[in-house]
Every structure is written in structure tokens, then in C-alpha cells.
Amino acid sequence: MDPSDAFGATSRVPAADGEPLVVASGLVKRFGEFVAVDGVDFSIGRGESYGFLGPNGAGKTSTMRMIACMSPVSAGTLRVLGRDPDRDGPEIRSRIGVVPQEDTLDLELTVLDNLLVYGRYFDLPRRVIRERAEELLDFVQLTERARDRVESLSGGMKRRLTIARSLVSDPELLILDEPTTGLDPQARHLLWDRLYRLRRRGVTLVITTHYMDEAEQLCERLAVMDRGRFAAEGAPRDLIAKYSTREVVELRFGATEPAGVAAALEGLAQRREVLPDRVLLYSDDGDATLGEVHRLGLTPESTLVRRSSLEDVFLHLTGRTLVE
Amino acid sequence: MTATVTTPLRITPLSILGSRRALRLIERNIYVYRRSWIIFVSGFFEPFFYLLSIGVGLNKLVGALHIGNRLVAYTAYVAPGLLASSAMNGALFDATFNMFFRLKIAKTYDAILSTPLGPNDVALGELGWSLIRGSTYSGVFIVVMALFGYVLSPWAILCLPAAVLIGFAFAGVGLAATSFMRTWQDFDKVSLAIIPMFLFSATFYPLSVYPGWLQLVVRATPLYQAVALERGLDAGALSASLVGHAAYLAVLGLAGLVVTSRRLARLLLP
Ligand SMILES: Nc1ncnc2c1ncn2[C@@H]1O[C@H](COP(=O)(O)OP(=O)(O)OP(=O)(O)O)[C@@H](O)[C@H]1O
Ligand SMILES: [Mg+2]
Numbered sequence: 383m384d385p386s387d388a389f390g391a392t393s394r395v396p397a398a399d400g401e402p403l404v405v406a407s408g409l410v411k412r413f414g415e416f417v418a419v420d421g422v423d424f425s426i427g428r429g430e431s432y433g434f435l436g437p438n439g440a441g442k443t444s445t446m447r448m449i450a451c452m453s454p455v456s457a458g459t460l461r462v463l464g465r466d467p468d469r470d471g472p473e474i475r476s477r478i479g480v481v482p483q484e485d486t487l488d489l490e491l492t493v494l495d496n497l498l499v500y501g502r503y504f505d506l507p508r509r510v511i512r513e514r515a516e517e518l519l520d521f522v523q524l525t526e527r528a529r530d531r532v533e534s535l536s537g538g539m540k541r542r543l544t545i546a547r548s549l550v551s552d553p554e555l556l557i558l559d560e561p562t563t564g565l566d567p568q569a570r571h572l573l574w575d576r577l578y579r580l581r582r583r584g585v586t587l588v589i590t591t592h593y594m595d596e597a598e599q600l601c602e603r604l605a606v607m608d609r610g611r612f613a614a615e616g617a618p619r620d621l622i623a624k625y626s627t628r629e630v631v632e633l634r635f636g637a638t639e640p641a642g643v644a645a646a647l648e649g650l651a652q653r654r655e656v657l658p659d660r661v662l663l664y665s666d667d668g669d670a671t672l673g674e675v676h677r678l679g680l681t682p683e684s685t686l687v688r689r690s691s692l693e694d695v696f697l698h699l700t701g702r703t704l705v706e
Numbered sequence: 707m708t709a710t711v712t713t714p715l716r717i718t719p720l721s722i723l724g725s726r727r728a729l730r731l732i733e734r735n736i737y738v739y740r741r742s743w744i745i746f747v748s749g750f751f752e753p754f755f756y757l758l759s760i761g762v763g764l765n766k767l768v769g770a771l772h773i774g775n776r777l778v779a780y781t782a783y784v785a786p787g788l789l790a791s792s793a794m795n796g797a798l799f800d801a802t803f804n805m806f807f808r809l810k811i812a813k814t815y816d817a818i819l820s821t822p823l824g825p826n827d828v829a830l831g832e833l834g835w836s837l838i839r840g841s842t843y844s845g846v847f848i849v850v851m852a853l854f855g856y857v858l859s860p861w862a863i864l865c866l867p868a869a870v871l872i873g874f875a876f877a878g879v880g881l882a883a884t885s886f887m888r889t890w891q892d893f894d895k896v897s898l899a900i901i902p903m904f905l906f907s908a909t910f911y912p913l914s915v916y917p918g919w920l921q922l923v924v925r926a927t928p929l930y931q932a933v934a935l936e937r938g939l940d941a942g943a944l945s946a947s948l949v950g951h952a953a954y955l956a957v958l959g960l961a962g963l964v965v966t967s968r969r970l971a972r973l974l975l976p
Pocket of ligand 1: 413416417418436437438439440441442443444445483976
């Protein structure tokens with residue numbers, strides 16, 4: 383059986399180049415004096431998957447909560463599903479699914495009841511919810527635990543249940559705040575697969591993650607946030623092309639790192655990043671750069687030439703993990 | 707539209723008291739108690755035990771007392787007072803301890819506010835549930851009163867709606883107070899308010915035992931208002947003051963509900 387049977391019988395037709403699903407301009411979130419989101423602009427189209435990347439405290443969750451109509455906008459404008467969150471919160475939320483960063487399962491209910499009751503908040507008929515709940519429990523592999531109390535689940539299982547819960551209402555827009563944190567690799571891949579299929583049905587995804595491979599896999603477009611602002615926005619491939627070189631040489635010098643090694647490597651490549659445990663040299667021809675390192679008489683403990691990834695973009699744009 | 711929001715989200719004049727979505731929260735609580743019905747049932751016994759120990763025990767020693775112009779046995783005098791305090795306790799339990807657990811410990815409402823429900827629906831739903839629970843206890847207690855012959859007039863039929871009103875008032879106040887609490891220790895303050903009120907609000911003896919100024923203080927307490935309302939209805943001693951008691955309780959409950967909605971919006975939708 384196609385697991386999506388319990389959900390919308392037909393695929394949602396993507397609006398023919400219609401209005402974007404989420405539009406923000408000059409969006410600001412303040413907590414007292416503190417500015418968590420500092421005037422960002424973005425728009426997310428129907429059926430698109432959009433990601434927010436950024437170091438801890440960058441303002442990703444704050445932005446997502448505003449989109450989910452769970453946090454009032456401090457300034458700027460925001461429209462979600464063509465409506466104003468300030469006025470039409472309940473209507474918007476009835477079409478949204480949310481996986482919050484921290485699990486907020488109902489501890490007084492069993493695993494199955496968590497899904498049944500949550501579906502009722504959306505005013506769905508019990509029969510429909512029950513059908514979906516069964517399929518979703520199967521999807522997150524918690525069918526055997528259906529009658530258990532939530533407290534008895536492991537951390538990853540709770541996460542899986544939170545994910546299942548977000549899908550009970552068959553949302554048009556799915557907001558996932560670090561959904562795979564705590565998931566084992568198998569559960570992670572199951573979720574990726576599910577998200578991929580949801581997208582094909584026209585569901586719009588908004589995701590944050592600290593796993594760059596995940597962002598590359600899941601997101602068509604990304605915003606890299608830092609200190610409440612967008613440092614860059616674009617497709618993963620374009621971001622890599624724009625903010626990194628084709629290849630990266632990774633050098634590890636181990637405990638016997640000679641003093642001044644970092645200085646010696648200066649100018650060898652287009653860019654150099656010195657991390658606590660390694661030095662990265664950005665170059666379009668990694669092998670050539672590595673050859674020059676050896677010619678300098680340096681003998682790293684290990685070397686690696688690889689293609690640039692989002693990780694490099696992240697490093698470059700946020701510089702958070704750099705040794706200054 | 708440019709939003710420079712300072713008022714809490716989702717509170718507009720029309721929806722200030724919540725919507726029918728609040729029913730979903732009541733449904734949730736029914737799911738919860740389906741699996742812990744013993745806790746629910748245990749609430750029936752408390753007022754009953756009081757009635758047996760205090761009412762029946764003291765009956766012989768105390769003799770008869772006046773309600774309005776009627777002279778009644780002590781047990782019949784105490785019963786409506788216990789009815790009022792059981793309506794209070796029944797409503798308060800959910801509105802304080804359980805609400806605090808859901809609000810601060812289990813974060814139950816954080817998830818609920820990602821659904822179409824808003825903070826006002828949560829406030830109204832919890833209030834409604836407290837009422838349902840409290841009124842069930844009151845209803846059973848009234849039946850017990852009738853069986854023991856403590857029901858003194860046909861007007862006692864109004865004791866149940868009055869108990870619902872009492873539940874409304876205390877649930878509203880309880881929810882509002884709980885929304886300001888930070889730790890479990892703050893509940894000691896609730897006990898500090900409830901226990902003296904329970905003991906001194908003319909539940910067990912007439913107001914006339916107090917000096918004049920103290921009578922005024924006691925009259926101001928919501929439990930006194932509740933007891934006076936139940937006692938008047940039970941004995942059929944109708945007077946305009948009963949309307950005053952009812953209005954007092956209704957205003958208290960409404961104010962509690964509004965404060966709770968606002969507090970929940972502030973706490974849960976930062
Ligand atoms: N309720 C709040 N009150 C005050 N400050 C807050 C509140 N929520 C978030 N902040 C602050 O806003 C900033 C952005 O927080 P946010 O949770 O959006 O970051 P994030 O990008 O999601 O980080 P992480 O990767 O750690 O989840 C942080 O500095 C945080 O301390
Ligand atoms: Mg976050």
C-alpha cells in the first residue's frame with residue numbers, strides 16, 4: 383500500500399507560478415532589547431524545500447517560530463499561505479505541521495493517544511486520524527510501543543514520534559527545526575525518503591539543520607544565517623561555487639605541529655582556514671596545492687584532498703569555529 | 707501590513723474568551739483521565755468524609771442553627787457549606803497543580819499552540835474541564851445530601867448550577883494564579899489562602915460569631931460568597947443577596963479567564 387493513501391487522495395497541484403507560500407520582508411524578532419532576527423527578506427515557493435543554516439543562536443528557530451505563527455513578529459512583514467499570521471494565526475496553523483527543536487510530546491498520554499489527540503486539535507474526524515496514526519506509527523517504527531507512555535520511549539523514539547505527530551494533519555507546509563537530531567542513521571534516511579516523497583506531492587518544507595550533508599540532500603535553497611541576518615542565500619551548489627573553491631586540501635599536523643606552520647601556508651592557496659585540529663587550504667587544484675605544501679618541506683601527519691562542500695561555505699560565511 | 711506588535715498574538719476582542727476549539731482541550735483531558743480514572747473517582751470521597759466526621763460527629767454537640775429564619779440541624783447546616791468548598795476544591799485541583807505541570811513541567815501547551823488552538827482556547831478549555839470535574843463531584847454530593855435528608859427546600863435544585871458557578875470562579879482564579887507561579891513551592895501560598903478560607907469562611911458556623919470588622923473581611927472572601935449562595939438556595943431562603951453572591955462569583959471567574967489568556971500568550975508565545 384502506498385503509505386500516502388491515508389493522506390490527501392490526490393497530489394496537491396502546485397500553484398501555477400502563484401504567490402509564494404511564505405514571504406518575509408524586513409522581518410525582525412526582538413526579545414526585549416535583544417534583536418534575534420534582524421531584518422531578513424526571503425520568499426519560499428509552493429513545493430519548495432528551504433533550509434536555514436547557521437551557528438547556535440543565529441536566529442533560525444526564532445524565524446521558524448514566526449513562520450509557524452507561534453511568535454509575534456516584532457517588525458517587518460510576514461505572510462504565510464497568503465495570510466497575515468497576526469490576524470489569521472489559527473487558519474494558517476491548521477495547514478502547517480511543526481517539528482519543534484525540542485520535543486513537546488504530551489507526557490500524560492500514550493504514544494498512540496499523542497497522535498489521536500493532536501489530530502483532534504485540527505478538528506479531523508477520529509476515523510481519519512486513526513488511519514493516519516497507524517500508518518505514521520508504522521513509518522516511525524513505533525507500532526509496538528503504541529500503548530506505552532511517552533516517558534518510556536528513548537530520546538530518538540520521542541523524536542520520531544514528534545515527527546509523526548507533525549504529519550497527522552497532512553500539512554501543506556511542514557516546518558522542521560533540526561528534525562534529525564538524535565535519530566539513528568536508519569531513521570534519518572527513512573525521514574529523508576519521506577520528506578522527498580512529500581515534496582513530490584507538493585508539500586513545502588522549511589528545515590533547519592546542523593548537518594551539512596542533510597542540508598545538501600534536502601534543501602533546494604538555503605539561507606545561511608549569522609547573528610540574526612542572512613549571510614548568503616541560494617541553491618547549495620551555487621553557494622559552494624560562490625563561496626568556496628572547487629577543492630579543499632585538509633592538513634593535520636598532529637601534536638607536533640611546528641610553530642608558524644599556519645603562517646608558512648599563508649598565500650599557498652586562494653584561502654586558508656586554521657581550525658583547532660587542522661588547516662584547510664582552498665584551491666581549484668587540490669593536488670597541485672598539496673605538492674606545494676610538500677615542496678615547502680612540511681610533513682603533515684595526514685592529508686586529504688576533497689571537493690568543497692556546504693561545510694566550507696558555512697565556515698567561510700560564519701567563521702564561528704575559526705581560531706582567530 | 708506592517709506589524710509592530712506589542713499586544714499578545716491572537717487576542718482580539720471577539721475571541722478573548724476562546725472559541726469552540728477549546729472543546730478539543732477538554733477532549734484531551736478526557737483521554738488523560740480515561741487511563742487514570744481512580745484519581746478522578748477519589749475526588750468524590752473527600753467532601754463525603756468531611757460530612758461524616760464533622761457534620762455527623764458534631765451534630766449531637768451543637769444542636770440546631772438558623773439559615774435565614776429556618777432552624778435546621780447542624781448537619782443540614784454544614785452540608786451546603788461543604789458542597790461549596792468541594793466545588794471549590796474540585797475546580798482548583800485541575801486549575802492549579804495539573805495546569806502548572808502542563809504549563810511549566812511537561813510543556814504540554816507549547817505543542818498545542820502549534821495547532822489551530824490559541825492561548826485563549828487553552829485557558830477556556832482548562833477552565834471548562836475544571837468545571838466538568840468539579841461539577842461532577844458537586845452533583846454526586848448533592849445526591850448524597852438529598853439521600854441523607856439535608857436538602858431543605860425545592861430550591862435546592864439550583865444548588866448544582868450554583869456549584870458550577872463556584873467552580874467557574876475558583877477555576878478562573880486558580881488558573882490565573884498558577885500562570886504567575888514559578889516553582890512548586892509557590893503552591894504553599896495557595897494552601898495558605900485556601901485552608902484558612904476553608905476553616906473560617908462560615909463553612910462550619912455562622913458569620914455572627916465574629917466581631918463586626920472581621921465579618922466584613924470574611925464576607926469579602928470568595929468562599930464565603932459561595933457558601934452563602936449554596937446555603938441560601940438549599941434552605942430556600944431566597945433574597946437579593948443571593949444574586950449579589952452569584953454576580954461576585956461570575957465576575958471573579960471571568961476576570962480569571964481573561965488574565966489567564968493574556969498570561970498564557972505572554973508565556974507561551976514569546
Ligand atoms: N524567548 C526568548 N527570550 C529571550 N531571548 C531569546 C528567546 N528565544 C531566543 N532568544 C535568543 O535569540 C537568539 C536566537 O535564538 P534562536 O533560538 O533563534 O537561535 P537558533 O539559530 O535556533 O540556534 P540553535 O542552533 O542553537 O537552535 C539567541 O541569542 C537566543 O538567546
Ligand atoms: Mg534553534
